[in-house]
Amino acid sequence: MINKKHFSASNIIFVVLMILVVITWLNPSAKVELIRGLMAVGAFKPDPDDYARNHKETVSLPNYSYRDASGNIISISGLKDKVVFVNYWATWCPPCLAEIPSINKLFSKFKNNANIVFLMVDTDNDLLKSAAYLKNNHYNLPLYTSVNTFPDALLDGTIPTTLIFGKDGKLKYKHTGAADYDSDKFNEFLEKEAK
Structure with missing residues (x-):
């Protein structure tokens, strides 16, 4: 019997967040936009x-x-x-x-x-x-x-x-x-x- 692994919503969100972290770490323009986005929501x-x-x-x-x-x-x-x-x-x-x-x-x-x-x-x-x-x-x-x-x-x-x-x-x-x-x-x- 083959065990199918299912991706839960939390796993998908985690992977997406990790990709965003890597992108913002490697791309200064992405960092700028991330900080501006945080400013827009009150940070x-x-x-x-x-x-x-x-x-x-x-x-x-x-x-x-x-x-x-x-x-x-x-x-x-x-x-x-x-x-x-x-x-x-x-x-x-x-x-x-x-x-x-x-x-x-x-x-x-x-x-x-x-x-x-x-x-x-x-x-x-x-x-x-x-x-x-x-x-x-x-x-x-x-x-x-x-x-x-x-x-x-x-x-x-x-x-x-x-x-x-x-x-x-x-x-x-x-x-x-x-x-x-x-x-x-x-x-x-x-x-x-x-x-």
Whole structure:
């Protein structure tokens, strides 16, 4: 008598999930889409209130500079009295690429607010490549590279990393890893900080 093995629904789901894991592990574009899909269902929501509750240390705007594609240099310490949104990213980083659409939406909402400055910092210092990526994907974000080494206390080498300094020059929010910044809560946080 021949024993027929039947695939149960759980076995089929397991095999499909394993195939998806392998595909996302081997294909960076698939990782980006997976993270964006998770964002769409409510994952990766940043919580500025949680950051404020759990981080009591006072960090101020460092004396640090960035350069744009035209060679103009902006000093972050000279941006006191403004909310400064700094995002460190790279074109090869799937979590970075996954969060850029939400940052672009956030930037579109606040780009005319003179009290908020956005700095998208390419960690590879390859402005041509990163500018091409932004342009090809119809993102209108202000692009910069670092002029000197950023303090390890604020940037430990993990990307993406987002830092937000308040008008008082103090660090109000820090997040490493992907986040969906186009949320009502995060919009309210920026509006409150910009007043």
